[in-house]
Amino acid sequence: MAQDPDHASVPGTPAGGRVILLNGTSSSGKSSIAGELLDVLDGTWFHMPVDAFHAMRCKREIAEEDLQAEVDRTVKGFHRAVAGMAAAGNNLVVDHPLSRRWRLLDLLDVLVPENTVLVAVRCPLPELERREAERGDRQPGLAALQYHRVHSHELHDIDVDTSVHSPRECAVRISDALPDLPRPTAFETLRRTLRRPGRSPRKHR
Numbered sequence: 001m002a003q004d005p006d007h008a009s010v011p012g013t014p015a016g017g018r019v020i021l022l023n024g025t026s027s028s029g030k031s032s033i034a035g036e037l038l039d040v041l042d043g044t045w046f047h048m049p050v051d052a053f054h055a056m057r058c059k060r061e062i063a064e065e066d067l068q069a070e071v072d073r074t075v076k077g078f079h080r081a082v083a084g085m086a087a088a089g090n091n092l093v094v095d096h097p098l099s100r101r102w103r104l105l106d107l108l109d110v111l112v113p114e115n116t117v118l119v120a121v122r123c124p125l126p127e128l129e130r131r132e133a134e135r136g137d138r139q140p141g142l143a144a145l146q147y148h149r150v151h152s153h154e155l156h157d158i159d160v161d162t163s164v165h166s167p168r169e170c171a172v173r174i175s176d177a178l179p180d181l182p183r184p185t186a187f188e189t190l191r192r193t194l195r196r197p198g199r200s201p202r203k204h205r
């Protein structure tokens, strides 16, 4: 290795990292699977939950009318933080509900589609509502609100059902599927169909 006594050489960048994007409603089990994936996957991976970015915000009260804009700005920054970590060669497990259409469209613009694995984390609504009531730390009705939105674009690379499998079993299924995923990836197809240059953008919600 070359000498660099002043530590002035910017470290080289390996090929872009892989991003496993866990997409499901609140209480579907994304964080639980992410924790298991870090244990199951070979090599070094980071868990990047959008919740961690919301938790970084100062505790000053936000006016009701400003709240959605604050949340959207945080989410948009989170997307770019994910893209930046991956661009530096880090492998990531991202835990994020695609509960508004613009979130998917924005991620299609900033992530490398061939390096992105889109996982549908599914769970029937009655079980989601049971978990939501049991944990008590989520706004009641949040899972129901997101239920018909998060998977509305339909296409994913891998599906798991957390009402049938434990977080560990879901993580093993995802890990086992990685080497043989068909191409094009869901993100490649979605980018081609939803983000074609010159196509008028659909309304972002």
Ligand SMILES: Nc1ncnc2c1ncn2[C@@H]1O[C@H](COP(=O)(O)OP(=O)(O)OP(=O)(O)O)[C@@H](O)[C@H]1O
Pocket (backbone or CB within 6 Å): 024, 025, 026, 027, 028, 029, 030, 031, 032, 033, 051, 095, 131, 135, 138, 162, 163, 165, 166, 167
């Ligand atoms: N496969 C599973 N089987 C049974 N219970 C589960 C399973 N996965 C998660 N749970 C339970 O569901 C609750 C929510 O799990 P978790 O925090 O992983 O969900 P989440 O999708 O990350 O939620 P949020 O987006 O609200 O943070 C927890 O109480 C967890 O123990």
